[in-house]
Amino acid sequence: MADYLPIFLPGNTVTLTASATITGGQLLAVTGNGTVGPAAAGSASFIGVAAGDTGSGGRVTVYPRGTIHEGTADGAITAADQLQAGATGKVKALAAAGAATSADITAARAVIGVALTTATDGTPVRWMAW
Missing domain, CATH: 2.40.340 (Beta-clip)
Structure with missing residues (x-):
């Protein structure tokens, strides 16, 4: 069997593109192809929490599930x-x-x-x- 490594491990961060203005600490949801934005109420596409502020189109570090x-x-x-x-x-x-x-x-x-x-x-x- 070949070795396998996940894309990232729980507790590590991932950096994605913001589809809207984001404030550090906000819950984030997937909003498109490789993009995230503030999670809407009841969102089923929650991905993690923003590590800092960024504007639309900027890169945002995300603390994923498990943290x-x-x-x-x-x-x-x-x-x-x-x-x-x-x-x-x-x-x-x-x-x-x-x-x-x-x-x-x-x-x-x-x-x-x-x-x-x-x-x-x-x-x-x-x-x-x-």
């Missing part, structure tokens, strides 16, 4: 909550699932990690990206 971050809460978050992308690249708690609906399935696909701390709206929250 621990401190972001801004979009609404109340309790430690151990599953998280998804909130508004403007923030993180928010995944709503509790009701009866199994297509919305519940879509929301479950958008899980980006788990809260390590509790936070109120607009305050810092520590979380681990999946």
Whole structure:
């Protein structure tokens, strides 16, 4: 069997092209061929967290899944909550699932990690990206 090396390892960074203005610490989602931008609320294409600020067309370093971050809460978050992308690249708690609906399935696909701390709206929250 031939040797294999992944493109990058969890915990390492990857540099991609920004499709919009990005602020360090924002959640990022894939927006096109080799591009990323601020993740929209409930985005299922979350890729990681921006390491710094950049303008549209610039290069941005991304901390990928598997790393621990401190972001801004979009609404109340309790430690151990599953998280998804909130508004403007923030993180928010995944709503509790009701009866199994297509919305519940879509929301479950958008899980980006788990809260390590509790936070109120607009305050810092520590979380681990999946």
